[in-house]
Amino acid sequence: MKDSQAHLLAYSYDATANFQAMPDLVLSPKNTEDITEIVKICAKEQIPIVPRGSGTNLAAGTVPNQGGIVLLFNNMNKILELDKENLTVTVQPGVITQDLSIYVEQNGLFYPPDPSSMKISTIGGNVSENSGGLRGLKYGVTKDYVKALTFVAPDGEVMKLGGKLAKDVAGYDLMSLLVGAEGTLGVITEITLKLIPLPVTKKTGIAYFNSMEDAAKTVSAIIANRIIPVTLEFMDKGTIGAVEDFMKIGLPREAEAMLLMEQDGNDEQVDEDIQKMIAIAEENGATSAILAASEKEADILKTGRRAALSALSRKRPTTILEDATVPRSEIAKMVKAIQEIAVKYDVQINTFGHAGDGNLHPTCLTDVRDKEEMERVEKALEEIFQVAIELGGTITGEHGVGEMKAPYLEWKLGASGMKLMRNIKQSIDPQNIMNPGKIFAKEMKKRLVIHNG
Amino acid sequence: MKDSQAHLLAYSYDATANFQAMPDLVLSPKNTEDITEIVKICAKEQIPIVPRGSGTNLAAGTVPNQGGIVLLFNNMNKILELDKENLTVTVQPGVITQDLSIYVEQNGLFYPPDPSSMKISTIGGNVSENSGGLRGLKYGVTKDYVKALTFVAPDGEVMKLGGKLAKDVAGYDLMSLLVGAEGTLGVITEITLKLIPLPVTKKTGIAYFNSMEDAAKTVSAIIANRIIPVTLEFMDKGTIGAVEDFMKIGLPREAEAMLLMEQDGNDEQVDEDIQKMIAIAEENGATSAILAASEKEADILKTGRRAALSALSRKRPTTILEDATVPRSEIAKMVKAIQEIAVKYDVQINTFGHAGDGNLHPTCLTDVRDKEEMERVEKALEEIFQVAIELGGTITGEHGVGEMKAPYLEWKLGASGMKLMRNIKQSIDPQNIMNPGKIFAKEMKKRLVIHNG
Known part of the structure; x- marks a missing residue:
């Protein structure tokens, strides 16, 4: 039974520590038509929809924090077409990233984005999160490879955006808006990706x-x-x-x-x-x-x-992986700041990451059961966000905003940027049924005042 | 006098044949603050604003078809910073594309987008049109190089989006939405571009x-x-x-x-x-x-x-340059179709373009004064759009929609895509003061029924 308590529980959390909420139902549609039907019912009944790939999200982006339906793509996991002439591959969202990567390499082609979770993450999840990876410095991130999308809007209308085209300026770049929208603007049901020749x-x-x-x-x-x-x-x-x-x-x-x-x-x-x-x-x-x-x-x-x-996660009960990102020139400053912040709040933070893109992964080893320590951890992470922004960086380079970072998003975008984003969300999903409670927080955290030097 | 009839006349048209309309005023702001003031007044008085680079637009995108203010960037044409560590250059919108290109190459760096008009086009125009060029096949188009924008929204609010970052997923990709929006969502006042090492x-x-x-x-x-x-x-x-x-x-x-x-x-x-x-x-x-x-x-x-x-433009009084674009695999079919369409409507069409990206430039040599011929030209061009779409292509690869192609945009995006775009436009520019009458047409052309084979 898809609505047994055990089954629902399995989809009440993702890879993010300390976030959990029960869905009301978990569905595994087979095609775009199924999803259209589901979305239309949800639109009528105002039921939240949370699209979910493999749940490797690190910002609580796939936790159903307002209940509703968790939409799985395990029945939509086919590679549909490899087009060797136009160098594209068309897939359903549930294809595992590494499976796609191996498949195209067997054909002498290359899909560069390689998020660390690629062994289990899905392409649909990668597109919704605009996932990065180790090869981002030279080859860019997921959005640089998305050529076409089939998309079910929050009113159930199906759209085909883009094409196997190197150039297309027919109207607003809706595709880039959907890539990285974390499922808050609709459901992506088919994806065409650009490939390049496999390096020798x-x-x-x-x-x-x-x-x-x-x-x-x-x-x-x-x-x-x-x-x-x-x-x-x-x-x-x-x-x-x-x-x-x-x-x-x-x-x-x-x-x-x-x-x-x-x-x-x-x-x-x-x-x-x-x-x-x-x-x-x-x-x-x-x-x-x-x-x-x-x-x-x-x-x-x-x-x-x-x-x-x-x-690292074997060291303490809880691991919180951050991805504050700064201009490449500021890496030394950022790493030093992270070390000082760890000392200041007496928390254990180790850092690894993509040095070439300034995309750092300060990783906090802690224990969610220790409330006092968790308060210090939260303060330390807030200060890391703040320093990243002061250095011209961002609160998230490749993990997304989700529920976890939503209260900090205004630090990066300002009130006017938030307003612009809210207007767009409202115009596309006026009932707020698509992954509600993500990206947009009810309350923003107050910006920290840090005395440097 | 900036509002003399001769001066206004000079900004009543762009590089597009057969489109003209007088502005009420032409302004040359000096900085973002000037533009903020202008936008605030225009918002209050509901005056249209048409941002204009060098007017090389080929889709009537910079013709002030509802009057109002033409905003020039000739006083905002400075290269502000070359950052050799982060490989970025920051410029005002009025910088000439080729000047930028030469400048960064003198520093051993490379800005790949090279629209054919680069000798006179501005970077601001390139960003607003998401311009392509000859090197698009290997290096992509303008949007692939935009890292940060300063932007004045239609209510006069100033926003700084993006940064010198290889990865940034903090919220919706507002920057990609603005790139290629043809000035319909606000005014871009500063641009940071990604550079790459100059090939040996x-x-x-x-x-x-x-x-x-x-x-x-x-x-x-x-x-x-x-x-x-x-x-x-x-x-x-x-x-x-x-x-x-x-x-x-x-x-x-x-x-x-x-x-x-x-x-x-x-x-x-x-x-x-x-x-x-x-x-x-x-x-x-x-x-x-x-x-x-x-x-x-x-x-x-x-x-x-x-x-x-x-x-080609020396051959007949009027030249209409199109940029129907198809998947690379369909180029032969598309070129053949263009030749047949030219014969069918007895019009002169020559084709050149970017074969590697399927971006064709069928160029119609005609005479706007000959109404009967112009009707045949219009029918021929409509049929070219239609065939491009049937081959999985688009009505414009790199020139933009402007006023000229607006009636055909629904052929590519469908009614649902148009609705989504209208909702976004309405949410950001509810008074429709930003380059009104572009991208969104009052009436859509009926889709043609073509019997192939």
């Missing part, structure tokens, strides 16, 4: 540092040298230790920071860029900077980086 | 064909061979002849079609791709396929291609 080769360099500053200087110097690597990932000491505990791959626990520097392309380009990056790391104080001995070794290291969250 | 080298191949089909087959085969060239431009026989008349650069008038195939990157990649493309052209029936002897020769040929519109 790739290589990975690894560098260890005695200080985060040296790692950050290396990142800046790589970009200043006109190299745009496919990934430029970093982990701090605590993360390195946690990954080593978890995976036993021989990482040096004494290092303060580690950079993974990967380049893809043709042989000449890859060799040149990797050698240059290793040299730049050495010039900027790396204690060790080497080329991964083999693709296997590189894969082990990348798997280690992808496992950072799992590794 | 580039080379150009030229191929001539006895038939458009062979040229189209070559385009498909290039992509199917996993090559994404920086430009893949074509001209038909009539265009080749017109360019040769105009520029005397030695083009073979007898060729039915010409392809310009340019690749950039590192030496190895460029050599490999160019040689492959030349071989593919030969395999697909090119009568001649060679590497441009020098960069100078390549530049002459590219200048010839960029001059196609000017060259």
Whole structure:
């Protein structure tokens, strides 16, 4: 029974700590027509609809906090078409990201967005969250690959937006509005993605540092040298230790920071860029900077980086993963601020992330059962958001706003930006049935006053 | 005097044939604050505002068809900041596209969007139209490079959207909504653009064909061979002849079609791709396929291609340049359809354009004073739109909707898409003061019934 208590309970939470609410019903439609019917009934009866992929959301974006229907896509998980002439793939929303990635690579093509959750996340979820990933620096994020969408509006009308087109300026960019709207504007039921030719080769360099500053200087110097690597990932000491505990791959626990520097392309380009990056790391104080001995070794290291969250989450009962993002030039300042904030509030925060895009993942290890500690954690995270914004950054680089960050969104967008967004939401979903309570908070948090220096 | 009749007349039209309307006033604000004041007064008095760059618009997007104020950016034409660490440039809207392009290249960086009008068009115009260009196939269009905007909403509120960020999912993608909104949602007053490292080298191949089909087959085969060239431009026989008349650069008038195939990157990649493309052209029936002897020769040929519109426009009193766009796989069908439509309505249409992205520029040579001919021209263009849509394409790839294509927009978006767009426009500009009469037509054209085959 889809409405048994046990079944409903399974969809009362997602990957976000400390958020839970029961849905009234969980449905698994088979096609766009099913969804149209569901939406029309919900529109008539004013029932909330929460579209949900695999529930890997880290901002409580798929928690049904006003009850209603959780819409699953496990029966809409087919790859519908690979178009080798136009370099597109058309899929249903429930396709697992990694399955798609492997499928197109078997055909010599490449779908670059690679959120860390790609083994279990769905493409539909990625589109609704505009997911990023490790390769964002060179290849961009999910929205850069969405070419066409089939979409059921909150009144049940079906729209086909976009096409297999390199250029299309026929009206407002509705597609970009829907990508990253976190299910608050309607239900996406079919997705056409752009593909690119699979790069011929790739290589990975690894560098260890005695200080985060040296790692950050290396990142800046790589970009200043006109190299745009496919990934430029970093982990701090605590993360390195946690990954080593978890995976036993021989990482040096004494290092303060580690950079993974990967380049893809043709042989000449890859060799040149990797050698240059290793040299730049050495010039900027790396204690060790080497080329991964083999693709296997590189894969082990990348798997280690992808496992950072799992590794850290074994340390304490509760893990809160943030994704404050700053301009690349401000990474060193941001990492330093995070360390100071952790000390100030006496909380445990380890940081890893996508150094090349300034997309940091400060990860707070805590225990939701300890109310006093949780209050300090919340204050620390608020201060991290505030510093990110002061450095020209944002409260979320790739995880989305959901319910968790909604009270902070005005810090980034200002009252006028919020008003513009509310007007758009109201104009498309006047009854507020589409994933209500997400992005738009009832009350905004007051902006912090921080005395720097 | 800015309101002299002669001055007003100069801003009563843009590059679009057959559209004209007098503004009541032409203003040249100096900064965002000036624009805020103007917008507030216009909001109070319900006066239309038409933002205008250099007026190169080809869809009557900057014709003040309901009077009001034409807003110029000639006093807001400064490059404000080049940020070499974050690879961004921040400009006022009035900067000429080519000036920006040259400036960043002198600093070893690259701003890829290159609309054919780039010698005179402004960045503000490019952003409002989401302009494309010759390099769209490999590098995308203007929207792919907009990182931050300062924006004055129709109520005079100023917003700063985005940032120097590789990733940002804090709320709806308002920036993408404004890019390509053709000035109908507010006034953009400052723009931060993403830059990339300048490719080390580039080379150009030229191929001539006895038939458009062979040229189209070559385009498909290039992509199917996993090559994404920086430009893949074509001209038909009539265009080749017109360019040769105009520029005397030695083009073979007898060729039915010409392809310009340019690749950039590192030496190895460029050599490999160019040689492959030349071989593919030969395999697909090119009568001649060679590497441009020098960069100078390549530049002459590219200048010839960029001059196609000017060259054709010398042939008859009126030139109507279209930009129906189809999936790359449908180019041969589309070009054939255009030729048949020209015969059917006895009008003169030459086609050139961006073959790699399916973005065609069928160009109708006519005379607006000949009412009977103009009726046939209109019917021919309508049928071209219709065929483009039937092939999975769009009515405009890079020129925008403006006033000219507004009556056809529903053919692409459907009634539900139009409703969604109207709701958004209404929610942001309830008084309809921002470039009124553009994108949204009072009456839609009836969709044609075409019997194919």
